[in-house]
Amino acid sequence: MxxxxxxxxxxxxxxxxxxxxxxxxxxxxxxxxxxxxxxxxxxxxxxxxxxxxxxxxxxxxxxxxxxxxxxxxxxxxxxxxxxxxxxxxxxxxxxxxxxxxxxxxxxxxxxFGRNHVTPRGMTANQIGKLMCVEGIVTKCGVMQPKLLQSMHVRKIDDGHVVQRDHRDATSLLAQTSRGGFPTQDEEGNELQMDIALSVYKDSQAFTIQEAPENSPPGQIPRSVHVICDGDLADKAKPGDRVQIVGVYRSFPPPMQEFTNGVFPTKLVATSIKPIKELTEPSFVALDVQNIRKLAARDDTFKLLARSFAPAICGHNKVKEGLLLQMIGGTEKNLSNGTHLRGDINLLMVGDPSCGKSQMLRFVMNTAPLAISTTGRGSSGVGLTAAMIRDPQSREFQLEAGAMVLADRGMICIDEFDKMGQGDRVSIHEAMEQQCVTIAKAGMHVTLNARCSVVAAANPIYGNFDPSLDLAKNIGLPDSLLSRFDLVFVVRDTTTEEIDRKIATQVLRQCSMRFGNEGSRRGVEEIHSSILERRVEADKERVQEASKVFEDTMPVAEGEEVDQVVTVDFLRKYIRFARRFTPVLSQAAQAAVADKYCDMRMRFQSGFSDQNADAKNPDRKPRLAVTTRTLEALIRLATAHAKLKLRKEEVLEEDVNEAYRLMLSAREEEVPIMPQAAGEEEDMANLDGEAEAEPSSQRGRGQKRAREEASDALIATARFDSLRTLVSKCFAVSKRDVIPRGELLELVNADLAPGEQPFIQEEFDAGLAKLEEVNKVMLEEAGDSVIFVG
CATH class of the missing domain: 3.30.1640.10 (mini-chromosome maintenance (MCM) complex, chain A, domain 1)
Structure with missing residues (x-):
């Protein structure tokens, strides 16, 4: 008192x-x-x-x-x-x-200290405080005008004006206005609202969610609703990573007689700033020295590819492709508005139990930003963007999909073949133009989806059938396959050597005890406070370089183990290499043009041999060579140059490596089953019978003898050149049959400058190999060559 x-x-x-x-x-x-x-x-x-x-x-x-x-x-x-x-x-x-x-x-x-948090750190203790929140925009509503002050005019003479302020919990004022529109003035005269004289401001609501790479595994990502007005409206769109400063407030429902005390909370924004950099490894001086030393080695590419998912035995070509994909090419935005993507898309197709999903997991744990999804559990709008109706306001909101959330990162899609046809069509634009266009519910929006796509799929018949082309094996259209820069066929080969290597690798991993040094992305202890996370990172960021090579595991006597680098060092190497932006040199440009023309000639006909045996294992899956293939060759060559830390130019050596990788992805050889070879050998040596050898057995033996003789007379590189030149000669001459002597003259006349002409023995050996792979047919007299395809 x-x-x-x-x-x-x-x-x-x-x-x-x-x-x-x-x-x-x-x-x-x-x-x-x-x-x-x-x-x-x-x-x-x-x-x-x-x-x-x-x-x-x-x-x-x-x-x-x-x-x-x-x-x-x-x-x-x-x-x-x-x-x-x-x-x-x-x-x-x-x-x-x-x-x-x-x-x-x-x-x-x-x-902001402990007030600098992610949406997971927004608790009841922060209500009423000024917070700084980092996250990614997942939903975004339309911008609408909001009434601040209404003007009311007396109907009798239109002279008297009454104004009424309208404030809700989004304003920073301590008190809010509860009244509605006045209908009468103090004297009882009727009032009419003048819309033109009233004052409005822009208002928008959106939702931010904690970044996917920072979400604890097995938990639902937390989100917080944000309200912005004035100049902050329409500043953020789905997929943007933002840092928002605002007042965290609760919004009790008005005029309710009973309540359970649980009120929705929102962040009233006072500033919105974009976040451009992701969480990346830090470098010390010794790290940079070790990276440059490793880049100077001749076997840098093979060493890093071998270190990619080292727990998986084999599949070296696939690992090389995944390594170049993580490094990426160089993005180009031309002055005429053309956008050329630098991200590399890769597809793995093959038999079950070949390690495809495990390689996807390694990509997720190595990349700074990677989002995982599956073909069965994803829809087209779930991968791109969707229009949803807010259950409270009944207004449409734009919600970002997985590819938009993975902007500037990678998206891993497992079981790609299980997606519906309509869902696969929806990602065409995102894979090539790297954007998602939505025109629904009165909204026309273009969202960025600048991400690399790495997908894994099984053949449509369970196992890969070499008698069918790649599109028929996996049931994907050419329009989608052409958007993948690399399409690898991963096969479950059956040889004693490979089986023993796989068994040794699995047994070694099961028998050894590994520490937790190679930490997975998404550890159990995730701090909701940015301050705590940075303090924790500073503690771990000791001024010591990352270990370069893994410790050699104990192996059996006489067994050799190749060197592999540690996962931490591999992350740093990839991040360091991504900084460079080399351009094609003159020699590299000429090499790219030559390789592209060569691939067009080599793969232009696809499976043209319609009369060949459907079970012929020499038939190889082929994909159409288009302009996208040329761009893919440039991206892969640029990625290899960045891997070798070349700052200025892409060399011809890089183009050759990219060309070799593309050929290995397109022309994977069908392995010869050792069981069949062993059965033939056993049948040929049964008891030393004096009986004559069967004609079929004798024919197979003669075929193997011819193959060995051909391999000895012509080198692989010369054979590849001969195959290209022979196809070109038949295409230019528009003939199906050419005499052998004339064909030799045409081939030698079309050789590149400095290339040695083919001699008769080498030419004959090459024709024999071309006949074996169903490219040509030789007449019985041997005077003419018939082109098959």
Whole structure:
């Protein structure tokens, strides 16, 4: 109780005095740094920005502990300070005040300490505080005008005007307006709202979610709803990674008689800033030295590919392709508006139990940003974007899909063949143009989807059938296959040597105890506070270089084990190599053109041998060579140059490596089954019978003898050149039959400068091999060559 004779304390007066004292304090703060603040305000207004930056460190210097007071009770400070800011501008530049179209706001920035969190760290303890939240935008509503002040005119004479302010919980004012539109004035005259005189502001709501790479495994990602108005509206779109500063507030439902006390919470934004950099490994000087030493080795490519998913035995070509995919090419945006993607797309197709999914998992754990999904559990809109209706506001919102969320990262799609046909068509635009266009519910939006796609699929018949082409094996159309730069056929080969290697690798892993040094992405202990995470990272970031090579595991006597680098060092190497942006040299450009023409001649006919035996194992799966193949060759060559840390130019050597990798992906040889060969050998040596050898057995033996003789007379590189030249000669001459002597002359006349001409023995051996792979047929007399395809 108040003392006798003492005047009662007016809470409103006390609150008004506190408000005015804060206005005076900030006004003095501005005048003490008058020149700096005049320049700061002038710069922001010149760029059409109405939020003036204010560092928390400046407040800390002005008054000890003031920064923490602002973080704990932002509503008490921001409103009077913004009023003082407007008065300061009126004193210094009255003309600028008259030209203002929006209210001046303060943009608080700096070190937020434990108030710098992800959506997982937004708890009840943070309600009412100024928070800094980092996440990725997943849903975004449309921008709408919001009523701030309504004007009402008397119907009798249209002379008397009544104004009514409208404030809700999104405003920083302590009290909100509960009344609706007035229908009568104080004298009982009817009022009519004048829409043109009323004041509005832009408003938008969206949702941010914690980044996929920071979400704990096995837990649902947390999200928080954000409300922004004024110049902040329409600043973020789905897929953007943003840092939002705002006041975390609860929104009790109005005018409810009963409630359970659980109210929705939202973040009222005061600033929105994009986040461009992902969480990446840090480098020390010794790391860079080790990376450059490794890049100077001749076997850098093979060593790093061998270190890619070392737990999986074999599949070296696939690992080389995945390594180049993670490094990527160089993105180009031409002056005419053309966008050339630098991300590499890769597809693995093959028999079950070949390690395809495990290689996808290794990509996820190595890449700084990778999102995983499956073909069966994904739809077209789930991979790209979808229009959904908000259950509360009944308004349409744009929700980002997996490829949009993986912008500037990688998306791993397992069981790619299980996707529906309509769902696969929806990702065509995202894979080539690297954007997603949505035109639904009155919204037309284009979202970025600049990500690399690595997919794994099984053949449509369970196992790969070499008698069918690749599209028929997996049931994918050419329009989709052409968007993959590399399509690898992963086969379960059956040879004793390979089986023993796989068994040895699996037994070694099962018998050894490994530590937790190679930590997986998404560890069990994920901090919701950015401060805690950075402190933890600083503790682990000891000034020591990452270990380069893995310790050699114990092996059987006489067994050799190749060197592999550690996963941490591989991550750093890939990140370091991605920084370079080399361009094609003149020699590399000529090499790319030659290789492209060679591939067009080699693969132009596909499976042209319609009369061949359907079970012939020499038939090879072929894909059409298009302009996308040329761009893929450039991307792969650029990725190899970046792997060798070439800053300026892509060399011809890089083009040759990319060409070799593309050929190995397109022309994987069908292995000869050792069982059949062993059975033939056993049948040929049964008991030393004097009986004559069967004609079929004798024919197979003669065929093997011819193959061995041909391999001895012509080298592989010369045979590849001969095959290209023979196809070209038949295509140019438009004939199906050419005499052997004339064909030799045509081939030698079309040789590249400096290439040795074919001699008769070498030419005959090459024709024999071409006949074996069903490219040509030789007449029984041997005088003419018939082109098959």
């Amino acid at each position: 108040a003392a006798a004779g003492a005047a009662p304390v007016d809470p409103a007066a006390v609150e008004r005095d506190e408000y005015e004292s804060k206005v005076r304090f900030f006004s003095e703060f501005l005048h003490n740094n008058r020149e700096e603040w005049e320049k700061r305000i002038e710069t922001e207004l010149a760029n059409n920005r109405y939020r003036i930056p204010l560092e928390l460190s400046e407040l800390r210097k002005a008054e000890q502990g003031l920064d923490q007071k602002v973080l704990q009770s932002p509503v008490k400070y921001l409103l009077p300070w913004e009023e003082a800011l407007l008065s300061f501008l009126g004193e210094t530049n009255q003309k600028a005040v008259k030209q203002l179209t929006q209210t001046l706001r303060l943009d608080i920035s700096g070190s």
